[in-house]
Amino acid sequence: MSKLRWITQFAFLAIANLGLFKILETGIPCPFFYCYACPAAAFACPIGVFQTYASGAFQNYAILQQVPFYAIGVVGLFGLALGRFWCGWACPFGLVQDLVSLIRGRRARDMIRLPRVAWTKFVVLLALLIVAWAAAETLFCKICPAGSLFAAIPQRLVSTEFSFGTFFYVHLATLAVVLVLFVLVGRFWCRFLCPMGAVLGLFNPLSILKVRVDFSKCSHCEDCLSVCPAKIEKLEDILDCTDCTRCGKCVESCGADAIKISASLRR
Amino acid sequence: MKSHSLLIIRLVLLLAFTAIVAGFVVSQYEDVRSLVTVLCLSCIGIG
Numbered sequence A: 001m002s003k004l005r006w007i008t009q010f011a012f013l014a015i016a017n018l019g020l021f022k023i024l025e026t027g028i029p030c031p032f033f034y035c036y037a038c039p040a041a042a043f044a045c046p047i048g049v050f051q052t053y054a055s056g057a058f059q060n061y062a063i064l065q066q067v068p069f070y071a072i073g074v075v076g077l078f079g080l081a082l083g084r085f086w087c088g089w090a091c092p093f094g095l096v097q098d099l100v101s102l103i104r105g106r107r108a109r110d111m112i113r114l115p116r117v118a119w120t121k122f123v124v125l126l127a128l129l130i131v132a133w134a135a136a137e138t139l140f141c142k143i144c145p146a147g148s149l150f151a152a153i154p155q156r157l158v159s160t161e162f163s164f165g166t167f168f169y170v171h172l173a174t175l176a177v178v179l180v181l182f183v184l185v186g187r188f189w190c191r192f193l194c195p196m197g198a199v200l201g202l203f204n205p206l207s208i209l210k211v212r213v214d215f216s217k218c219s220h221c222e223d224c225l226s227v228c229p230a231k232i233e234k235l236e237d238i239l240d241c242t243d244c245t246r247c248g249k250c251v252e253s254c255g256a257d258a259i260k261i262s263a264s265l266r267r
Numbered sequence B: 001m002k003s004h005s006l007l008i009i010r011l012v013l014l015l016a017f018t019a020i021v022a023g024f025v026v027s028q029y030e031d032v033r034s035l036v037t038v039l040c041l042s043c044i045g046i047g
Helices: A002-016 A046-054 A069-082 A085-089 A092-104 A120-135 A139-143 A145-158 A166-184 A188-193 A195-203 A223-227 A249-253 B003-037
Strands: A209-213 A259-263
Touching: A002 A085, A002 A092, A046 A069, A046 A120, A046 A139, A046 A195, A046 B003, A069 A085, A069 A195, A069 B003, A085 A195, A092 A145, A092 A166, A092 A188, A120 A139, A120 A188, A120 A195, A139 A145, A139 A166, A145 A166, A166 A188, A188 A195, A223 A249, A249 A259
Parallel strands: none
Antiparallel strands: A209 A259
């Protein structure tokens, strides 16, 4: 399963960059964290879209047009279908974190062990929307480390005619900080900071695709919890918690074959 | 949560999100697309 996940992560990185062909620059919000300022971006970052609307960029429109209903609907459909599966299997920034974590070795534990904290990413989401509204600016975009990696640095490489100002160096600084954190703590961004993870996490209890535990087979060895990158602490939490990215490491680790990723409308 | 309530909630949300997308795609798609096609210079610290 881990090989399949690497393949899908690289495939979605390629799909996110289909905007290289100008005809494929779409107005579809993507279900993961990828900057639309990337020279090759094919989709719109939902967090960027939500901020743009909150900043009042469309305030000369009719009131109904000032709310990002279309983006909310698209993200809602993505979330309802797969929840945070997108984080574990598709997100290019998740892929970066997984690649950086290879420095620690495939099975190595986090260098700094942090407990699960579910609420921080919701604070980030709320704060960035309030700041965008109050400042009438997409301020989070100016410090976003994904924007640094996927947009600011590539734009610097391909756009030699531009001069780069203060926020370019702010981007580099935030990227450097989070890269160090990724080395120390696996999936640090997903676990504590990702506003897109917060949005998709809300759908985890309702998503059609879930990690499901068959407690009649479970031996309660807790091998699954020991390998969980989201640091979920109770078996019961796997099903509905906002942190599970459906990465499947628990499925692989289960000797009793009690855990499966499956789709169901009823369960 | 009981299975039939989950089923109903999912179907209601599915219909609601589909209706929202259908209702606003025509008026908002191009605005969202403009964010992809027009480079936000200040976002990435250009200039």
